Amino acid sequence: DVVMTQSPLSLPVxxxxxxxxxCRSSQSLVYSDGNTYLSWFQQRxxxxxxxxxxxxxxxxxxxxxxxxxxxxxxxxxxxxxxxEAEDVGVYYCMQGTHxxxxxxxxxxxxxx
Amino acid sequence: xxxLLESGGDLVQPGGSLRLSCAASGFTFSxxxxxxxxxxxxxxxxWVSSISGRDGSTYYADSVKGRFTISRxxxxxxxxxxxxxxxxxxxxxxxxVRGHYGLNYWGQGTLVTVSS
Numbered sequence: 001d002v003v004m005t006q007s008p009l010s011l012p013v014x015x016x017x018x019x020x021x022x023c024r025s026s027q028s029l030v031y032s033d034g035n036t037y038l039s040w041f042q043q044r045x046x047x048x049x050x051x052x053x054x055x056x057x058x059x060x061x062x063x064x065x066x067x068x069x070x071x072x073x074x075x076x077x078x079x080x081x082x083x084e085a086e087d088v089g090v091y092y093c094m095q096g097t098h099x100x101x102x103x104x105x106x107x108x109x110x111x112x
Numbered sequence: 113x114x115x116l117l118e119s120g121g122d123l124v125q126p127g128g129s130l131r132l133s134c135a136a137s138g139f140t141f142s143x144x145x146x147x148x149x150x151x152x153x154x155x156x157x158x159w160v161s162s163i164s165g166r167d168g169s170t171y172y173a174d175s176v177k178g179r180f181t182i183s184r185x186x187x188x189x190x191x192x193x194x195x196x197x198x199x200x201x202x203x204x205x206x207x208x209v210r211g212h213y214g215l216n217y218w219g220q221g222t223l224v225t226v227s228s
Contacts (some may be wrong), residue, residue, distance in 0.1 A: 001174075031213075035213075048207060048220055049149075049207070049215075049218050050218065051217075055214065090156075094157070094159075094214075096211075096214050096215075097213075099171050100159060100174070101162070102159065103156060103157045103159065104156075105156055106156045
């Protein structure tokens with residue numbers, strides 16, 4: 001199975017400051033069709049997860065542009081340019097290239 | 113608007129069975145793969161199973177293979193998860209999700225508790 005490793009697992013941030021979460025996969029996530037199926041999800045307290053980013057760097061509809069994704073191969077990053085109070089929650093990366101699908105452990109973002 | 117509404121979660125004894133349903137609306141159901149993802153209490157997300165839209169191919173996590181069966185009824189816009197031989201570590205909120213390359217719409221989840 002592809003292991004997805006996130007860091008850090010806890011991320012205290014100051015409002016208005018940037019934040020960055022790393023996600024590394026144990027195998028390349030480039031699929032045979034040339035796409036890289038790496039997604040990022042946000043789960044606010046007591047809510048269902050919501051996808052923010054798909055195929056490494058594409059923002060979903062309605063996602064603020066302060067969220068951005070980057071990376072390639074096995075190394076990926078989610079960045080929040082200026083953290084707002086509504087960004088508190090747990091963030092997960094997930095690979096959709098290999099079976100079984102696997103998630104990272106989650107990174108808890110909280111306000112300092 | 114895409115909507116996914118799960119049902120069927122309940123308290124069940126170890127070794128028991130349960131069938132979850134997910135009614136979908138707001139998109140052409142038959143053309144999309146569907147998945148189930150679960151979250152144990154205070155834990156992270158775990159992919160459980162997926163079924164393709166085109167040919168009905170199915171995929172399972174090792175932890176549920178042989179015990180869970182995913183299926184779909186495109187005439188009813190519904191995906192199911194039949195869960196047999198339930199164990200305490202199957203206790204979780206089960207989310208119905210559209211897609212399997214990237215899980216872009218999630219339901220609100222249904223709670224399955226396996227306990228005597």
